[in-house]
Amino acid sequence: MIIGLIILLLKIAAVLVFISLTVLFLVYAERKVSAHFQVRYGPMRVGWHGGLQMIADTIKLLLKEDITPKDVDKLVFFIAPILCFVSAYLAYLTLPFSPQIVVKNLNIGLLYILGVTSLTVLSLMMAGWASNNKYALLGGFRSVAQIISYEIPLVLSVLPVVMMAGSLNLITIVEAQKSLPFILVQPLGFLLYLTAAAAEANRAPFDIPEAEQELVAGYNVEYSGIKFSMFFLAEYVNMFTICALAAILFLGGWQGPILPPVIWFLIKVYLLVFVLMWVRWTFPRLRIDQLMSFCWKILLPLALANFLISGLWLVLK
Amino acid sequence: MNDLKNLKTEEYFLSMGPQHPSTHGVLRLILKLDGEIVTGATPDIGYLHRGLEKIAENRAYIQIIPFTDRLDYLSSMSGNLAFVLTVEKLAGIAPPPRAEYIRVIMAELNRLASHLIWLGTFSLDLGAVTPFLYCFREREKILDLFEMITGSRLTYNYMRIGGVAADLSAQFIKDAAAFIQDFKFRVAEYEALLTQNPIFLARTKNVGIIKADKAIAYGLTGPMLRASGISRDNRRDFPYAIYDKLSFDIPAGTVGDCWDRYAVRVREMRESAKIVEQALSGLPEGNFKTKVPLSLKPPAGESYAPVESPRGEIGFYLVSNGTAKPYRLKIRTPSFCNLSIISHVIKGWKVADVVAILGTFDVVLGEIDR
Numbered sequence: 287m288i289i290g291l292i293i294l295l296l297k298i299a300a301v302l303v304f305i306s307l308t309v310l311f312l313v314y315a316e317r318k319v320s321a322h323f324q325v326r327y328g329p330m331r332v333g334w335h336g337g338l339q340m341i342a343d344t345i346k347l348l349l350k351e352d353i354t355p356k357d358v359d360k361l362v363f364f365i366a367p368i369l370c371f372v373s374a375y376l377a378y379l380t381l382p383f384s385p386q387i388v389v390k391n392l393n394i395g396l397l398y399i400l401g402v403t404s405l406t407v408l409s410l411m412m413a414g415w416a417s418n419n420k421y422a423l424l425g426g427f428r429s430v431a432q433i434i435s436y437e438i439p440l441v442l443s444v445l446p447v448v449m450m451a452g453s454l455n456l457i458t459i460v461e462a463q464k465s466l467p468f469i470l471v472q473p474l475g476f477l478l479y480l481t482a483a484a485a486e487a488n489r490a491p492f493d494i495p496e497a498e499q500e501l502v503a504g505y506n507v508e509y510s511g512i513k514f515s516m517f518f519l520a521e522y523v524n525m526f527t528i529c530a531l532a533a534i535l536f537l538g539g540w541q542g543p544i545l546p547p548v549i550w551f552l553i554k555v556y557l558l559v560f561v562l563m564w565v566r567w568t569f570p571r572l573r574i575d576q577l578m579s580f581c582w583k584i585l586l587p588l589a590l591a592n593f594l595i596s597g598l599w600l601v602l603k
Numbered sequence: 604m605n606d607l608k609n610l611k612t613e614e615y616f617l618s619m620g621p622q623h624p625s626t627h628g629v630l631r632l633i634l635k636l637d638g639e640i641v642t643g644a645t646p647d648i649g650y651l652h653r654g655l656e657k658i659a660e661n662r663a664y665i666q667i668i669p670f671t672d673r674l675d676y677l678s679s680m681s682g683n684l685a686f687v688l689t690v691e692k693l694a695g696i697a698p699p700p701r702a703e704y705i706r707v708i709m710a711e712l713n714r715l716a717s718h719l720i721w722l723g724t725f726s727l728d729l730g731a732v733t734p735f736l737y738c739f740r741e742r743e744k745i746l747d748l749f750e751m752i753t754g755s756r757l758t759y760n761y762m763r764i765g766g767v768a769a770d771l772s773a774q775f776i777k778d779a780a781a782f783i784q785d786f787k788f789r790v791a792e793y794e795a796l797l798t799q800n801p802i803f804l805a806r807t808k809n810v811g812i813i814k815a816d817k818a819i820a821y822g823l824t825g826p827m828l829r830a831s832g833i834s835r836d837n838r839r840d841f842p843y844a845i846y847d848k849l850s851f852d853i854p855a856g857t858v859g860d861c862w863d864r865y866a867v868r869v870r871e872m873r874e875s876a877k878i879v880e881q882a883l884s885g886l887p888e889g890n891f892k893t894k895v896p897l898s899l900k901p902p903a904g905e906s907y908a909p910v911e912s913p914r915g916e917i918g919f920y921l922v923s924n925g926t927a928k929p930y931r932l933k934i935r936t937p938s939f940c941n942l943s944i945i946s947h948v949i950k951g952w953k954v955a956d957v958v959a960i961l962g963t964f965d966v967v968l969g970e971i972d973r
Contacts, residue, residue, distance in 0.1 A: 428639075571725065572802055573955040575953065
């Protein structure tokens with residue numbers, strides 16, 4: 287039993303290391319991608335083509351003074367970033383990178399991931415409330431409204447996949463796509479998922495809770511140092527999670543010819559990550575009420591229709 | 604349900620600025636909010652007050668020119684030009700034709716640079732970061748051109764009473780012509796990113812409408828007035844320098860919403876490019892400055908010669924008592940009047956719209972506070 291525990295702990299540590307490295311790479315990729323969209327070079331000085339820039343930035347961020355403003359709710363202010371990171375982290379415990387590389391293969395894996403990632407909203411609300419700052423509070427309000435609303439089309443867009451695979455187990459879902467990936471039968475579902483997930487992860491053009499130009503930074507405006515980096519880390523971890531989930535649910539996960547499964551998986555995930563970055567650096571931001579009406583009046587009916595048609599098709603087949 | 608009805612909600616104040624990324628300088632807006640909806644807004648200005656009007660009373664006329672740079676620091680040439688024209692009108696000085704052409708070229712290039720900053724920061728306000736850097740890429744080229752002639756990149760101190768400070772070099776004329784050719788394609792590039800983008804339209808169409816009668820009542824000028832459908836432009840209506848010899852359109856909007864203010868400025872950029880092109884090809888040979896005594900003593904009297912700056916009418920009302928220093932200098936700046944309408948426009952819109960609406964006002968705090 288002790289050996290089992292040690293192995294579990296090692297796996298958890300490995301996930302932590304993987305997450306940290308992924309975030310470093312994602313931030314670097316985002317800076318480079320945005321730079322090239324904007325006819326700039328991006329980081330160039332630290333290391334080859336700025337390759338070590340992120341390490342320098344991380345060290346800087348961790349060494350910064352951790353300021354707790356005078357009138358904040360100290361306990362909630364302290365817990366919020368931790369909760370934010372933990373909820374992002376927990377998703378990785380069931381995320382299969384290949385049939386072998388998975389910490390714990392739950393048979394309700396999908397439900398679990400959707401559940402733990404939606405804990406994020408709680409932490410954003412806590413951060414916005416505890417900061418005792420009007421901008422942060424507005425950011426907190428917005429994030430609650432947005433994330434809870436987009437949860438519904440997100441789940442509805444995923445359900446047809448579950449019906450087709452007949453399981454909530456992520457490995458089973460991937461294996462059900464042996465002959466053809468679900469994106470070919472569920473193109474609308476894929477688009478709906480990606481849109482709702484981008485909103486769920488506060489990615490532009492849905493980055494309204496932290497709208498820099500309106501709310502300065504939204505819920506995390508009062509945070510600094512390591513607490514700020516927790517939010518920052520969680521944001522990029524979430525981005526990877528939604529892309530990984532999209533790859534698993536719609537793109538056939540690790541399946542592909544010649545290359546090893548993990549490589550296929552990462553290729554698919556990073557392709558989606560690139561799409562999200564592309565969108566972010568091209569579009570303006572929506573307004574909060576437009577965002578909500580987009581969710582309730584367009585995404586939700588479409589997701590319901592997709593759900594219904596998929597169900598009928600499966601029954602009649 | 605009954606409990607909800609008895610729930611008491613309160614309006615609250617949000618102090619937006621003076622340190623805020625979207626107030627474009629040290630403007631502070633005191634917003635009264637009901638949730639996300641704005642129920643009132645009061646602009647709080649004065650953080651950049653330097654007392655330029657009073658300083659001017661203790662300076663010789665030529666010494667005032669550098670101060671006009673620091674009014675509307677995004678289009679120093681317009682400030683320079685307006686002041687110089689006013690003094691020339693008062694003292695009865697006629698600059699040589701080449702100087703007139705150079706003034707127009709510089710003022711229009713500066714208008715391009717100023718509109719580019721506006722377009723970039725406005726798209727940034729709406730969350731689109733990429734157009735911002737595209738705009739700054741072109742602005743950089745204009746600043747390089749200015750640097751070639753004036754030695755400065757922001758506050759040029761270039762116009763002189765009776766002419767300009769330095770002649771245009773052959774290199775400048777070549778580079779400016781090449782830039783204008785290139786620029787026409789660049790405007791199309793910005794428009795491809797924004798003009799018909801559904802998110803951009805949702806954020807700007809029918810947002811922050813200013814009716815024509817309100818625009819007049821508040822004394823708006825420049826693109827803000829023209830977007831409301833009133834075609835008024837000092838360059839055409841009260842031509843100065845050589846504008847009466849050039850052919851260009853005055854774009855105007857119809858609705859007076861944020862999108863119209865955007866469209867008017869983008870079309871103005873195309874028109875300015877046309878003006879620079881014409882002025883460059885018609886540039887006459889000759890002197891770039893007439894001889895004017897350093898300690899100029901205009902006859903006692905008053906004068907006002909407004910100029911169309913990128914933001915509207917900028918004018919200097921100058922009173923002379925016959926000495927080497929002005930008796931009184933009153934500066935009429937466009938952003939000050941344009942900003943005054945904000946508390947009227949902004950009511951009922953959301954916090955995000957405050958940023959969009961203020962973005963289309965294109966205010967420069969240097970000239971509001973002077």
